[in-house]
Amino acid sequence: MEDLFGGAAPYYARYRPAYGDAAIDHLAEAFGADSRVLDLGCGPGTIAIPLANRVRAVLAVDPAEEMLAEGRRLAEGVPAITWLRGDSATLRALPPFDHVVMGRSFHWMDRGAVLAELDELLPPGGAVALLGPAAQPGEPWQPDAQPWQAVERRVCADFGLDMDAAATCFHATGQPHRAVLAASPFRRLESRTFRRRLVWDVDGLVGLQLSYSYSSPAALGDRLGAFVAAFRAALLAADPAGRWEQDLVTEVLIARRTER
Ligand SMILES: C[S@@+](CC[C@H](N)C(=O)[O-])C[C@H]1O[C@@H](n2cnc3c(N)ncnc32)[C@H](O)[C@@H]1O
Structure with missing residues (x-):
């Protein structure tokens, strides 16, 4: 599988906000301390590292070698994580696991096929957890409620970047994750949300922007410098104080099989 996030991994590791201890604690509690968890x-x-201290073992799987390299670097000294190159089409090649978590990655996959395969691979009681931004009214996949959204949209449009490209798989069916789960064996859903307030400066927002697949360094190529300059200027024109607050709401959606 090609790397969808070319050159973005260091920005991803540095600028994407963590999910926060409360969300990871909740996830670990749902899985149980003795479990082996696949982070697909x-x-x-982002999840594998904080989770590894709370469960028996984490299998951290990603198709992007750059992402895995950042993970291995950040996890130095954290035991109980195995990093493997793979993706949603290579689940059968993995060592056994008890539960699966997917953080902002399920939308890249053939979701129905993945759930059908997980139904064969997960033991009884095995759960599938999705972590990501909680959907807001009218925004089925990503809230995009950030105060700098209008600036981002304008500058991305100027550079011909398709902000919605990341959601292609999602939009291909038009079905939110919940609907896909409801039609799968993992239809017993339990949702909790965790709210945090973040404060961003210009450097943070530029770094965050370069962490997205649609505006990664690889997507921008030799226009990277021009894009950064344009985005920085547009942000400061919109808010000369250079300070943005974001209400970040993370949803932990845990899906289990109905009793058989
Ligand atoms: C937005 S990042 C999420 C990273 C991390 N889980 C988090 O919560 O921040 C999406 C990740 O999914 C990976 N990915 C894309 N397609 C995939 C697939 N078919 N199977 C598994 N992982 C995939 C990408 O390489 C990328 O690292």
Whole structure:
């Protein structure tokens, strides 16, 4: 599988906000301390690294070697994580696991096929957990409620970047994750949300922007410098104080099989 996040991994590791201890604690509690967890689409270990201290073992799997390299670097000294190159089409090649978590990665996959395969691979009681931004009214996949959204949209449009490209798999069916789960064996859903307030400066927002697949360094190529300059200027024109607050709401959606 090609690397969808070319050159973005260091920005991802540095600038994407963590999910926060409360969300990871909740996830670990749902899985149980003695469990072996597959983190599918692990990126640089956003979930795998904090989770590894709370469960028996984490199998961190991603198709992007750059992401795995960042993860291995950040996880130095954290035991109980195995980093493997793979993806949603290579689940059968993995060592056994008890539960699966996917953080902002399920939308890249053939979701129905993945759930059908997980139904064969997961033991009884095995759960599938999705972590990501909680959907807001009218925004089925990503809230995009950030105060700098309008600036981002304008500058991305100027550079011909398709902000919605990341959601192609999602939009191909038009079905939110919940609907896909409801039609799968993992239809017993339990949702909790965790709210945090973040404060961003210009450097943080530029770094965050370069962590997205649609505006990664590889997507921008030799226009990277021009894009950064344009985005930085547009942000400061919109808010000369250079300070943005974001209400980040993370949903932990745990899906289990109905009793058989
Ligand atoms: C937005 S990042 C999420 C990283 C991390 N899980 C998090 O919560 O921040 C999405 C990750 O999914 C990976 N990915 C894309 N397609 C995938 C697939 N078919 N199977 C597994 N992982 C995939 C990408 O390489 C990328 O690292």
